[in-house]
Amino acid sequence: MSTLFTTVRDTLRYKGREGQWLWVLHRISGLGILFYLILHIYDMSLAYFNVPVHEQLMALFKTPVFSALEMVLAALLVFHAVNGVRVALLDLRPALWARQQLATRLALIITVVIAAPTIIIMLIYTINAHLSAAATTAIR
Amino acid sequence: MKVHLKIKRFNPEKDKKPYWGEYDIEADEGDRVLDALQTVKWTIDGTLNFRRSCAHGICGSDAVRINGRNVLACKLLIRDAVKNGQITVEPILGLPLIKDLIVDMEPFFAHYRAVMPYLINDTDPGERERLQSPEERARYDDTTKCILCACCTTSCPSFWARGEYVGPAAIVQAHRFIFDSRDEGAAQRLQVLAEPDGVWRCRTIFNCTEVCPRDIQVTKAIGEVKRALITGKLD
Ligand code: FES
Numbered sequence: 001m002s003t004l005f006t007t008v009r010d011t012l013r014y015k016g017r018e019g020q021w022l023w024v025l026h027r028i029s030g031l032g033i034l035f036y037l038i039l040h041i042y043d044m045s046l047a048y049f050n051v052p053v054h055e056q057l058m059a060l061f062k063t064p065v066f067s068a069l070e071m072v073l074a075a076l077l078v079f080h081a082v083n084g085v086r087v088a089l090l091d092l093r094p095a096l097w098a099r100q101q102l103a104t105r106l107a108l109i110i111t112v113v114i115a116a117p118t119i120i121i122m123l124i125y126t127i128n129a130h131l132s133a134a135a136t137t138a139i140r
Numbered sequence: 141m142k143v144h145l146k147i148k149r150f151n152p153e154k155d156k157k158p159y160w161g162e163y164d165i166e167a168d169e170g171d172r173v174l175d176a177l178q179t180v181k182w183t184i185d186g187t188l189n190f191r192r193s194c195a196h197g198i199c200g201s202d203a204v205r206i207n208g209r210n211v212l213a214c215k216l217l218i219r220d221a222v223k224n225g226q227i228t229v230e231p232i233l234g235l236p237l238i239k240d241l242i243v244d245m246e247p248f249f250a251h252y253r254a255v256m257p258y259l260i261n262d263t264d265p266g267e268r269e270r271l272q273s274p275e276e277r278a279r280y281d282d283t284t285k286c287i288l289c290a291c292c293t294t295s296c297p298s299f300w301a302r303g304e305y306v307g308p309a310a311i312v313q314a315h316r317f318i319f320d321s322r323d324e325g326a327a328q329r330l331q332v333l334a335e336p337d338g339v340w341r342c343r344t345i346f347n348c349t350e351v352c353p354r355d356i357q358v359t360k361a362i363g364e365v366k367r368a369l370i371t372g373k374l375d
Contacts, residue, residue, distance in 0.1 A: 003301055010233045010300040015208030019346035023297060026343075087344045092370075094363025100346050 018104040026083050029076035036073050067126045074122060075115040082110045143167045143222060145176055147188065148230040149240050158237070161185070169219035173206055173227060177213060177241075189240035197353060200289030204241050205230040210291040210351040232294035234303065248290050251306040255314035255332055260325025276321040283316040283361050285354040292348035292358050298341040305341040306333065308348040308358045315361040319374060330369055339365050 011024060043061075046054035060066060086107045090096055096103070143165055150158035163180045174192055181188045192202040195214045202213045206221055206229055213229070221227045235243040261270070286309060293299050293307035314333060318326045333339045339362055348358040368374050 007297060007301040011297055013208070013230075014205070014233060014295065014297075014300075014347070016295070016297075016345070016347045017350055019344075019350075020297065023343055023345045090344050090359070091363055091366055094360040094367065097346075097349065097357055097360040097363065100349075100359070 018101060022083055022086075022104055022107065026080060026087075029080040029083075032073060032076045033080060062129070064126075064130070067122075071119045071122050074118050075111070078115040078118065079107075079111045082114070083107050141167060141169050141218070141222075142225060143176060143218060144226040145180060146226060146228040147177070147180070147241070148228075149188070150237055151187070151239060161188070167218050169217070169222075171218045172214050173211075173216045173218060173221050173229065174202060174213040176218060176227065177229065189242050191242055198287060200287035200353075203232050203289040203291045203294070203353075205232055210295045212289060212291070212353045215353050232290060234294045234296075234300045235290070243294075245290065247303055248293060248307070248309065249288075251293075251310040252288065252313055254306060255310045255317075255329050256325055257310075257313040257317065259317065259320070259323055260328065261323060263324075270322040272321055279321070280316050280319040282356055283312045283319075285356050286312050286316070287354060288313075289353060291351045291353055292356075295347040295351045296342075297345055297347070298343055302337070302341065304337045306338055308342070308362060311339055311342070311362050311365055312356060312358055315365055318365065318368065326368075326374060330365070333365055334369050339369065342366070 011020065014020070043054060043057045046057065061070075086103050090100060090103065145163045145165060147161045147163065148158050149155070149161040163184050165176060165179045165184070167176050167179065172195075174195055177188070177190055177192075181190075190202065190204070190213070192214060193199040194201075197212055197215045200212070203210060204213050205211075206213065206216055206227060207223060208228070208230075210232055218227070229241065231237055231241045231243050235245065235247060238244050288309060290309060292312070293309045296305075296308055299305050299307045311333065314329045317323045318329055342359075342362045344359060344363075346359050348362075349356075349360070352358055
């Protein structure tokens with residue numbers, strides 16, 4: 001715990017450039033994905049062990065807040081993958097070091113290019129789902 | 141020009157926590173930040189403590205954090221350091237604070253010693269020196285430039301997180317011998333660097349490369365050691 005504290009404190013104290021902040025984002029996205037996976041496995045196991053709770057959870061996950069979180073998760077996932085490729089490439093081809101600032105920018109651009117349409121599709125899908133749900137209740 | 145200096149002060153005999161000492165001085169914009177520190181010490185407050193020796197970027201004793209980033213105080217001009225008339229000077233991170241801008245460098249040098257920073261070769265060179273071609277010499281030229289100032293190691297988030305990590309400077313020193321054609325200790329050094337606290341703690345963040353006052357391509361050197369470990373080849 002104290003290690004985590006020192007790392008967070010010193011990261012905020014030190015004025016690093018893009019590389020440092022991409023590393024921070026990589027950690028945060030990694031933790032976010034891990035948290036999602038744990039939640040996902042837990043909730044899927046409930047489909048077998050405790051169906052009512054599972055259904056409650058599924059209803060909760062369909063609320064707008066969770067839909068928004070899901071979109072954030074998608075963006076984090078894309079970033080984590082793209083940035084992971086950047087780091088691996090720089091490790092395997094050390095001579096590319098001179099291009100590292102370009103690489104950080106490229107990683108962010110590629111992330112946006114992949115994540116933006118994904119989120120738009122998710123958004124359309126979610127809005128449609130909410131609208132049709134509302135329509136069904138209205139008809140009833 | 142007028143400069144407002146904010147210096148992190150700490151006297152272990154009096155203070156519970158470090159605090160900001162603020163000083164207004166007159167300085168030439170072509171002076172180095174080290175000159176400003178000396179002006180404070182010599183004319184305002186003689187109790188200010190910092191290390192310096194050569195004052196010309198050679199000895200590596202005055203690594204500090206200026207405006208949040210590691211640098212040698214003797215290599216940075218006032219004109220390049222001032223932001224809105226102000227310069228902040230703090231000790232480097234990750235090493236135990238002793239007093240004011242002075243940190244305990246021993247953990248840093250312990251990592252340096254761990255990589256065996258000396259020529260290992262038991263064969264008898266005979267009557268002559270060990271010969272090397274210009275190309276062989278050029279292979280590790282970049283990493284011979286290190287002055288052990290600790291700017292790189294103490295800018296590394298992995299080192300802040302875990303002081304046991306050997307750190308960029310020690311890896312640079314190891315690189316200098318691993319890729320030296322006269323040296324035969326590569327396997328021993330690579331073994332040290334393959335440990336969990338060796339090169340694999342490097343997350344390719346590039347803070348080290350960005351602050352090296354000798355412009356050593358630190359992350360590249362670390363990458364070459366990583367690659368040597370993966371492929372088992374020194375190329
Ligand atoms: S005082 Fe020697 S490097 Fe700055």
